[in-house]
Amino acid sequence: MKDTITRDEAWALIEEHGCSANHVKHMLAVEAAMRAYARRLGEDEDLWGAIGLAHDFDYDRYPDEHPYSGGRILAEKGYSQEIVNAVLSHGETGVARATPMAKALHAVDELTGLLVAVTLVRPSKDIREVKIKSVRKKWNDKAFAAKVDREEIERAAADLGVELWEHVAIVLAAMQGIASDIGLDGSLAAQQAS
Numbered sequence: 001m002k003d004t005i006t007r008d009e010a011w012a013l014i015e016e017h018g019c020s021a022n023h024v025k026h027m028l029a030v031e032a033a034m035r036a037y038a039r040r041l042g043e044d045e046d047l048w049g050a051i052g053l054a055h056d057f058d059y060d061r062y063p064d065e066h067p068y069s070g071g072r073i074l075a076e077k078g079y080s081q082e083i084v085n086a087v088l089s090h091g092e093t094g095v096a097r098a099t100p101m102a103k104a105l106h107a108v109d110e111l112t113g114l115l116v117a118v119t120l121v122r123p124s125k126d127i128r129e130v131k132i133k134s135v136r137k138k139w140n141d142k143a144f145a146a147k148v149d150r151e152e153i154e155r156a157a158a159d160l161g162v163e164l165w166e167h168v169a170i171v172l173a174a175m176q177g178i179a180s181d182i183g184l185d186g187s188l189a190a191q192q193a194s
């Protein structure tokens with residue numbers, strides 16, 4: 001049984017299952033946020049990062065079975081129950097979020113989407129210029145990125161034991177650190193202008 005997963009293995013899963021470029025960016029954002037949390041909590045940064053990078057690998061291939069198919073494939077490959085359950089429990093599958101890793105994955109997943117949306121409405125499309133204040137404004141504007149369930153993010157942060165706006169700050173800083181990898185470094189605005 002494999003009780004850890006490496007970054008290379010996470011990439012192999014992504015490549016085997018033909019993930020879209022956009023989805024890969026999402027998973028890179030989640031990876032960065034998971035690494036930040038592992039560092040903060042004194043946990044295994046490489047493991048948490050790889051789980052973040054892999055967590056949606058099955059989504060494009062099996063959209064109707066996600067994340068059950070992901071859990072099944074990981075189990076078939078011999079990964080531990082902790083790894084399988086972390087991936088299964090990030091969605092609403094009824095699988096308990098029993099570990100800090102599972103709680104963190106759930107808490108950062110949807111928030112990264114909101115932070116991408118907040119970035120993309122800025123003329124610069126550069127996440128490094130996004131301030132907590134602008135996230136707060138959009139957070140309270142329920143029509144903005146209406147599909148993002150604010151209450152669920154709040155519950156998930158509480159379950160992880162982090163105050164909501166501290167949580168937002170941690171995930172935002174993590175994404176700012178990989179701005180170019182996720183295409184939020186202003187290059188999109190530059191392309192549109194040319």
Ligand SMILES: [Fe+2]
Nearest residue numbers: 026055056109
């Ligand atoms: Fe996700």
